[in-house]
Amino acid sequence: MxxxxxxxxxxxxxxxxxxxxxxxxxxxxxxxxxxxxxxxxxxxxxxxxxxYPDEQAKSRLKKLINIEEVAGNTLLIDGFNNIITIENAVRGAILIKCDDGLIRDISYTSRKFKMTQYTETAIMMMFETLKMCKAKESIFFFDEQISFSGEIASKIRQKMREEGINGDAKTSKRNDTEIISKDGIIASSDSLIMERANKIFDLAGYIVNSKFK
Missing domain, CATH: 1.10.10 (Arc Repressor Mutant, subunit A)
Known part of the structure; x- marks a missing residue:
């Protein structure tokens, strides 16, 4: 680079x-x-x-909540969006604190996603954080168009059973539409999803700030 x-x-x-x-x-x-x-x-x-434009950034910043506010609520997790950001943190890749308060990576998500040791580490870190969140339930959504979406959703479901975390992991043809249609706190840095969200928890950002400072 x-x-x-x-x-x-x-x-x-x-x-x-x-x-x-x-x-x-x-x-x-x-x-x-x-x-x-x-x-x-x-x-x-x-x-x-x-x-981001000033007004859009301010609007999104108002939606951000801290980890304590997740307790007792449904957490809707944009699966690949969070995993890829955390993977990039583990790799030591560039991450940026954005105008709207979210932590993002600068990689371009490929439909040919590959599960690696970084994926395992990212999942482990997410589950550590989910235990702290104490959400009523945590639901992961994985885009069907991306490789290994079914396999990783299955892995997440198994991990949930092992860790005693209430929730589910599913694949979706339209991640943004399905997440937006649900009632709960959204964990995603996707702009389209954020615009429609009422409350946002930056799951990947919380992990980055906790583990990699």
Whole structure:
């Protein structure tokens, strides 16, 4: 990976936020800023995923809750969204604290997801946190279009039985639609899901802040 020039990246972030605040399309704004500052692929991913219009960021920040508020509620977990972020933390990859308060990675989710030792570690860390959450139930959703969704959902269900955690893990043709349709606290950094959520717990972000500071 090409070393990043943090001063240039800061300027690019300012410009990206300026354009978004004035209603520019996210891709159009990112393309313009990338061209102007000659950003690398990784730098473009940072401005694309981390920067949000002021009002949108404020709206999402108001939805964020802490771990204590999860207790007694249903927790709806966007499976791959959380696992991939935690995996990247374990790998030592770049993670970013975004304008809307969420921790995100800058990788591009592939439909050819591979289960590795990092996946096992991510799942273990999630279950440690779920025990602390004391949710009424925890439900994982995995996108059917991504490889190994059925296998990983099965692994999660088995782990839940072993750990005595109430909940389920299922595959879905439309993760965003199904999660949004349920009543509960949402654990996802997906923008479409966040816009429709009432309460958000940054599960991956909590783990990153707890384990990797």
């Amino acid at each position: 090409t070393p990043m020039n943090l001063e240039i990246l800061k300027e690019a972030i300012i410009d990206m936020r300026y354009l978004l605040n004035r209603g520019y399309n996210r891709k159009t704004a990112a393309d313009y800023v990338t061209s102007r500052y000659k950003l690398s692929k990784e730098e473009r991913a940072i401005i694309f995923r981390a920067v």
